[in-house]
Amino acid sequence: MGDMIEFNDVTYSYRAEDYNALDHISLKFRRGEWTSVIGHNGSGKSTLVKLLMGVLEGYAGEIRIDGEVLTEENLQDIRRRFAIVFQNPDNQFVGATVEDDVAFGLENNGVERDEMVRKVEEALRAVNMLEFRTHEPSRLSGGQKQRVAIAGALAMEPDLLILDEATSMLDPQGRRDVLEILGQIHKDKMTTIIYITHDLAEIGVSDHAVVMKDGRVINEGTVEEIYQDTESLISSRLVLPFTISMADRLLEGCYMSYDELVERL
Ligand SMILES: Nc1ncnc2c1ncn2[C@@H]1O[C@H](COP(=O)(O)OP(=O)(O)OP(=O)(O)O)[C@@H](O)[C@H]1O
Ligand SMILES: [Mg+2]
Incomplete structure (x- = not known):
């Protein structure tokens, strides 16, 4: 599986003087x-997207x-293949x-009725929301x-x-549910996912992670590699997950006895 998207030396500012x-x-x-x-x-995360x-x-x-330079000509076509x-x-x-809402994009694309019903059902089943198909979206919880x-x-x-920070307004349970469902979809369908977050605790499932700071990429690698480089995480003002910051602090010290370690903990 090769590179799907490539940014090559991309620079952007909202206003020329910025x-x-x-x-x-x-x-x-x-x-x-x-x-x-x-x-x-x-x-710069949202700007990237x-x-x-x-x-x-x-x-x-x-x-x-997919190797093709993004231009005004192919943009429409490419955009149709991405969802956000x-x-x-x-x-x-x-x-x-709920079902009308899920059907909206398909309807716009002129998908035929039977096929549309099937696709809507399948999508709602994948996110465990099929039983809510006739509900009003506004009455659902944030996670739903x-x-x-x-x-x-x-x-x-x-x-x-x-x-793009799709779980940031959800409660912990809502976050867990959404992440779990995405993980399942990723596994079942091999869907390529770009998951933007400022919460380091959410990157555990990723194959690859990129750390950004002030419009630059300051680190990238596997989740383990990212977690190990606590310095770059701290410099990018990210909050370390509890277990990581604990391990980091423990490594700083030198413990001569069990009591000393317990004391420190
Ligand atoms: N419409 C805009 N006009 C001018 N500057 C902008 C605009 N949108 C974003 N910026 C600036 O561009 C920089 C990158 O913003 P961006 O929204 O990409 O960051 P982000 O990582 O998505 O942040 P957040 O976590 O808050 O969503 C910031 O300094 C921001 O103030
Ligand atoms: Mg953003």
């Missing part, structure tokens, strides 16, 4: 992999999709019922809303599923 929101970024996202992009507020989706233009450098779920579950509904939003994306059978 600092670079993305500063000479070179990055690859491999097909079939779950890549997490971690970074503090303002580190906006360039990829063609929402923002006028950057320096090059973006390639955003942070706020309340801003993503268009349908009066995000699962419906994910179903809407899945129904389109995207090559790439992007989640």
Whole structure:
């Protein structure tokens, strides 16, 4: 499985006189992999996705999709193959019922009725929301809303599923549910995933992780590699998961006796 998306020395600023929101970024996202992009507020995560989706233009450098340079001509086509779920579950509904909502994109694409019903059902089943098919989206919990939003994306059978802080407004249970469902989808369908978060505790499932700070990539690697480089995590102002920061602090010390260790703990 090769590179699906490639950023080659991409630089972008919102206004010409501004600092670079993305500063000479070179990055690859491999097909079939779950890549997490971690970074503090303002580190450039959403900007990265906006360039990829063609929402923002006028950057320096090059973006390639399956080896092809992203241009105005092929953008529409590429965009159809990518699906994105955003942070706020309340801003993503268009349908009066859950199933209408999930069907929306398919309807727009002129998918025939029987096929549409089948795809909607399959997508809702994948996120464990089939029993809510006739419910009103606005009455669901935050976590359920995000699962419906994910179903809407899945129904389109995207090559790439992007989640831009999709769990950040959810309670811990809602987060766990969404992550678990995404993990299952990734496993079953080998869907390529870009998972954006500022929560290091959420990257455990990823195949590859990228740490961003001030528009730059400051580290990337496997989850283990990222967790081991606590220095770059601290410098990027990310909150370390409890077990990692504990291990890190323990390693700093030297313990002559069991009592000393217990004392330190
Ligand atoms: N519409 C805009 N106009 C001007 N500057 C912007 C705009 N959107 C973002 N920026 C700036 O670009 C930089 C990168 O922002 P971006 O939204 O990509 O960060 P992010 O990592 O997604 O942050 P967050 O975690 O808050 O979502 C920040 O300094 C931000 O202030
Ligand atoms: Mg963002």
